[in-house]
Amino acid sequence: xxxNRQGPVYRSSTTAPVxxxxxxxxxxxxxxxxxxTNSSLSVTLSQASLRTHTTASCSAHYAAHEGDSLxxxxxxxxxxHSPRTQACLGQLRSLRSxxxxxxxxxxxxxxxxxxxxxxxxFPTAAGLASSAAGFAAxxxxxxxxxxxxxxxxxxxxxxxQGSGSACRSLMGGYVAWRAGSAADxxxxxxxxxxxxxxxxxxRALVLVVSAAKKHLPSxxxxxVTVKTSSLFPTRADVVVPxxxxxxxxxxxxxxxxxxxxxxxxxxxxxxxxxxDSWPPIAYLNDVSRAAVRVxxxxxQQSTDAGAGLLAAYxxxxxxxxxxxxxxxxxxxxxxxxxxxxxxxxxxxxEGSYGQDIKPAEMEEL
Ligand code: ADP
Ligand code: DP6
Ligand code: CO
Numbered sequence: 613x614x615x616n617r618q619g620p621v622y623r624s625s626t627t628a629p630v631x632x633x634x635x636x637x638x639x640x641x642x643x644x645x646x647x648x649t650n651s652s653l654s655v656t657l658s659q660a661s662l663r664t665h666t667t668a669s670c671s672a673h674y675a676a677h678e679g680d681s682l683x684x685x686x687x688x689x690x691x692x693h694s695p696r697t698q699a700c701l702g703q704l705r706s707l708r709s710x711x712x713x714x715x716x717x718x719x720x721x722x723x724x725x726x727x728x729x730x731x732x733x734f735p736t737a738a739g740l741a742s743s744a745a746g747f748a749a750x751x752x753x754x755x756x757x758x759x760x761x762x763x764x765x766x767x768x769x770x771x772x773q774g775s776g777s778a779c780r781s782l783m784g785g786y787v788a789w790r791a792g793s794a795a796d797x798x799x800x801x802x803x804x805x806x807x808x809x810x811x812x813x814x815r816a817l818v819l820v821v822s823a824a825k826k827h828l829p830s831x832x833x834x835x836v837t838v839k840t841s842s843l844f845p846t847r848a849d850v851v852v853p854x855x856x857x858x859x860x861x862x863x864x865x866x867x868x869x870x871x872x873x874x875x876x877x878x879x880x881x882x883x884x885x886x887x888d889s890w891p892p893i894a895y896l897n898d899v900s901r902a903a904v905r906v907x908x909x910x911x912q913q914s915t916d917a918g919a920g921l922l923a924a925y926x927x928x929x930x931x932x933x934x935x936x937x938x939x940x941x942x943x944x945x946x947x948x949x950x951x952x953x954x955x956x957x958x959x960x961x962e963g964s965y966g967q968d969i970k971p972a973e974m975e976e977l
Contacts, residue, residue, distance in 0.1 A: 622721055623669040624757035628749035629972045630663070630734070630741040631656040631780045631787060632816065632934045634875040634926060635859050636882040639838045639848055645797040646696065646773045649838065649848040651856050653788045653805065654780045655936070656972040657816055662734040664742070666749035668757045670724040680726045684746075685736060699773040700751055701726060708758035721758060728753070735823035739895060739930015741781075743830065747774030748781035768802040775830075784808055784972040786863050788856070808971035811866050813939040816969040817946050819953075820962045821899040821931040830929045833886065833893050840890040847885050852878070868938055869920030872911075875936060879926040886929075895929050903933040906952065910945055942968060 631654040639649035680701055682689040691697040709722040728750060736742040751771040755762060764782045772779035772789070779801065780787040785808040792799035808814075828836075837844055855874055862870035886893040907925045914922045923945045924936045937945035946968060 619672045620719075621669055621671040621673075622719070622724075622757060623667060624753050625665065625667040626749055626753045626756060627659055627663045627665050628745045628752060628781050629656050629659045629784075630745045631777065632741060632818075632926060632928065633777065633780075634871070634924075634936070635852060635855050635878050636928070637776050637789060638834045638882050638885065638929075639844065640776075640834060641791075642795075642797070643835065644695075645800075646776050647797050647800050648776055648789065648791050650852040651789060651791045652777075652780070652852075653786070653856060653859050654777070655814060655816065656781060656784050656787055656808075657818075658970045658972050661969050662732075662740065662745070662818065664730060664732050664745035664749040666728060666730040666746075666753045668750070668753040669727050669729075670721050670757065671727075672724055674725040674727060676725060678725065680728070682728045682730065682750075684730050685732060696774050697750075700747065700770050701754070703770050703773070704751065704754045704758060704760070707755075707760050707762065711758070711760070726754065734818075735820065735932075737825040737829065738820075738823055739826055739928040739932050740818065740820075741777055741928060743775035744777035744781045747771050747778030750774060751778070752782065765801055765803065769797070769800070772797070772800060772802075777830075785810065786971070788860070805860055806863050808973050811863065812970065814971050815937050815939050815942065815946070817935040817937070817949060818969065819903055819933040819935065819949065821897065821903070821933065823962055826895065826930045828893060828929075833889075833895075833929055836891070836893060837885050837889040841885045841888040843888045844885045847881055851881060868922075872921035872924035872936065875924040875926050876907075883927065895931060896927055897931045900927060900931045900933055903935070903949075906948065907935060910948055914944075939968075 633652050633654040635653040637648050637652035641647050641649050682691045705722045712718045712720055732742050734740055748771050751767050755767055768779035768782045780789050783802055783804045786806040787802050788805050789802050859874050904925055907923045910923050911921045922941045926934050
């Protein structure tokens with residue numbers, strides 16, 4: 613808390629990790645409450661490489677007529693016109709207001725304008741889950757500022773309304789977002805399938821093919837798919853529910869071969885329904901496909917030798933690749949990519965992040 617002549621400034625800062633889904637969320641059954649058509653599952657990645665840093669503050673001397681504001685990577689975001697950001701702020705305020713009603717000695721923060729300042733240390737809106745880390749950090753920084761007692765599960769319900777994938781960034785390790793069935797979304801929450809310590813050998817390599825903003829944001833893209841793709845209902849109703857079960861089983865059994873196959877199949881299934889949309893949505897490019905071929909070559913060598921899969925690619929709504937592998941195969945997976953990236957003949961790579969990223973530990977969150 614800082615002080616000046618016009619009264620105190622209350623402030624709280626936090627960081628939040630990205631999560632990269634291995635069973636993808638793509639489709640809303642309710643766009644207002646941000647409820648998904650299917651459950652999804654992700655790995656929360658260590659903040660040592662990719663993270664959002666957010667500071668939330670409020671003060672009586674912030675001009676009331678200017679209202680709440682968000683400065684994202686140095687530019688003002690028009691959050692007054694974002695119903696989803698407003699939903700998060702409104703619900704956090706109402707929780708603070710209940711606290712203030714039960715304890716009159718608390719400062720009345722719920723009535724003050726909020727100033728939020730956030731930076732992502734990785735490309736924003738490029739298919740690297742900036743909305744996940746971004747809304748997780750936004751919700752947590754305000755929950756901390758308001759000293760809210762709500763658990764990560766309860767905060768996940770609020771973060772989900774900012775961006776669906778954000779509900780999974782409030783927990784570490786292997787995290788599911790259960791689609792739920794309640795019309796009001798009360799059971800559409802994140803839960804931890806396994807802590808990072810259950811399978812600490814998991815690693816991720818993030819390959820930045822393009823740091824440019826995607827041409828079609830996730831929110832808009834999935835609406836087009838739900839409305840127009842004839843493959844989509846089968847994916848949402850039949851394929852993904854089965855895959856969720858198999859993926860949870862693979863994680864419980866620490867079965868990397870099954871984990872890798874399901875991850876690649878689900879990424880391809882998601883990009884297939886994108887391509888099946890009208891107008892077609894193509895997030896991958898030639899460099900993305902080159903990354904797929906590298907993973908396939910690594911896996912071919914291994915399966916030819918009678919072993920299982922060593923690497924799994926997955927792509928969100930953008931061209932950037934995330935490759936999962938186990939620590940023992942670092943040289944055979946990350947090492948191969950490192951050698952290729954260092955080779956000037958490979959065009960189109962913009963770089964990579966922490967080539968040995970671990971699942972996030974709870975202490976980090
Ligand atoms: P991504 O693939 O990066 O998640 P999306 O299209 O899902 O891309 O969402 C990008 C949007 O998420 C941004 O345009 C912005 O509105 C929001 N966002 C990204 N980072 C933050 C942040 N740190 N704080 C608040 N909102 C953010
Ligand atoms: C392909 O969570 O960004 O990354 O809820 O509309 O903000 P909104 O969408 P968002 O969608 C993520 C889509 C995905 C898959 C995933 O993370 O599960
Ligand atoms: Co997103």
